[in-house]
Amino acid sequence: MARRSDHSRDQIHEMALSATERIVGEQGYQGLSARKVAGAIGYTVGTLYLVFDNLDDLILQVNGRTLDRLYARMVQEQAKQKQAKERLLQLGHSYIQFACEEPHTWQMIFEHRLTGEREIPEWFQLKVARMFALVETGLEPLAAQHSPGEIALAARALWSGVHGVCILAVSDKLDVVGVESVQNLTDLLVGNFLKGFMSS
Amino acid sequence: MARRSDHSRDQIHEMALSATERIVGEQGYQGLSARKVAGAIGYTVGTLYLVFDNLDDLILQVNGRTLDRLYARMVQEQAKQKQAKERLLQLGHSYIQFACEEPHTWQMIFEHRLTGEREIPEWFQLKVARMFALVETGLEPLAAQHSPGEIALAARALWSGVHGVCILAVSDKLDVVGVESVQNLTDLLVGNFLKGFMSS
DNA sequence: GTTGCATTATGAACGGTGTTCAGTTATGTT
């Protein structure tokens, strides 16, 4: 194993990922470039392409880590709530809290589009599906008289709604200011939806 | 007024806008470039910059036209429904129908980010606000016991929700196929929200 | 030590992007 620098392949991999997270966190998805990442870790672009297939690959991996952190946080904070309804509201709060704390990193998950004919890898789709499953599980105890299919649909509708509030809020299209206002909007959406859903 | 070609400034302006709409419609926002637009209308890039400040300007104008078409359609189709609740559901349906018919054009409204420090012009923000106002107006007859402030909030929450469903559906993140499934999801979201909202 | 080899890293090159602007060309007016 001949090596020229002090870093192993895995180390460079990790360095690139966290450098990307820093750059995106500061300058947003638009401010990201291969040369910037390479420069930040003290290597050249060529080296980056020894460790990643291409920029899409790098970005997907960063987005994967973001989803992991988000998921972990939602699981953890949701567990604090004892009542089912409170747990669902908490999921929304955690989601929005995260998006507001790391807007650029969070937005990149949705701003990024794969180049050309490339397809979203399965491991990434699983991370997304996991989020929906969390909502579905949270919804189950509140939907005794509904079929599993109905619950799955309701979870999708509900979570898409929360996501919509979040995405419009983060991109300043809602005329509301501050995290609390966004939380209130979500509470309104989730609360009223649940009320309607449980009485049907 | 010395002119060399057969087209006036206004004509070139219009040609560029519709060429952009065609390119984006076929190849998506990513497939758009100044040289492509210029080539499509038989001019060079330089000419494009005589008519538009920059690409952001061009894209904003195209997005403005898209919002106009969307708004006109929502107003028109909503008027067909006599009951307040049906009108609200119709708004959602029209929105989704439009997004599914012209996914690329519709998505560009939300994919596009202004370069650097540029700011969204007021005329554009007004077009967005107009959409929320439509929902707000539709919600009023159903919210007799609610204050105007509450109605405004509810309209934002509701519309963000519909938008969320729409955006996840168009980018294939919902595991649902076909326009009808998306319509069902929206009906579920809007229906249950309204049921909850009206009983509170 | 020295040699040879496989690994690691480079950076120039390619075709693309948005944007600018000096220079050319065609037109309307004098």
Place this chain on the structure above:
DNA sequence: AACATAACTGAACACCGTTCATAATGCAAC
């Protein structure tokens, strides 16, 4: 016919993602 002015061009700039021949290095064998 000459001039002024508007219209238009296209080369140039700095950036982008991506590739790859080349150089530099560390290690094993001799």
